[in-house]
Amino acid sequence: MTEAPSPRTKVRRGAERADYEHDTINAILDSAMIAHVGVQTADGPLVLPMAFGRDDTNLYLHGALANHLIASGTGQQICVTVSHVDGLVMARTPFHNSMNYRSVVIRGEAARIEEPSEQLRALKIITDHVVTNWDLGRPVSEKDRKLTRVISVPLAEASAKIRSGDPIDDEEDMAGPWWAGVIPVSTVLGEPRTAADYSGDRPVPDSFTAHPG
């Protein structure tokens, strides 16, 4: 485990679950569908779910020009959180119930991407994050691009926190009869369903079905 990249990113509670390795952080980001993005707005803090993508140095977000959260966050410090629930940890007493999880928190200043080719590159990264499809549909037009705001936040200040394994119960309860264990949780992509009004003749793209279960 490397050191936390900054004092504010250092996991204090449950520090043994912290991981600051880029590979760990990237793996958690790459297997997540959405991020929760927190910003300070003129009328108070706001956290919203959003699609995202990343490269080696930045995480990217996009929204319509009218998007309040993205407009508020541009040029400001924002916080992006990604989390997976891997299991419900059922302890011998509900007091010690927990969850197995993998999460990442990224803190940094959001910058607007205005250069057209950079904007398109970021939009492709976001679009292909879960399922590769940028090159499979009608190309994004200049009008589409201009209607979209894209921001980046550096991955430099990021931490991961991971819990796995069995419940941790009190010593005096260990011989008790109460069931203890883990209920696994997973998110899977199902079989694609063709739109009722689809009139083309193309099969479902391979990248829509060739995903890990």
Ligand SMILES: Cc1cc2nc3c(=O)[nH]c(=O)nc-3n(C[C@H](O)[C@H](O)[C@H](O)COP(=O)(O)OP(=O)(O)OC[C@H]3O[C@@H](n4cnc5c(N)ncnc54)[C@H](O)[C@@H]3O)c2cc1C
């Ligand atoms: C899985 C998922 C992925 C999404 N991905 C994107 C994305 O990539 N880009 C994007 O622009 N938007 C995305 N959205 C929608 C996003 O959460 C916001 O609704 C949207 O960006 C509008 O933001 P705004 O700040 O302009 O909202 P406004 O309409 O200005 O928000 C006003 C108020 O509406 C409520 N509100 C807004 N959004 C939500 C919400 N999602 N759920 C419940 N209440 C809400 C809040 O109380 C908020 O204060 C996604 C939503 C989900 C659930």
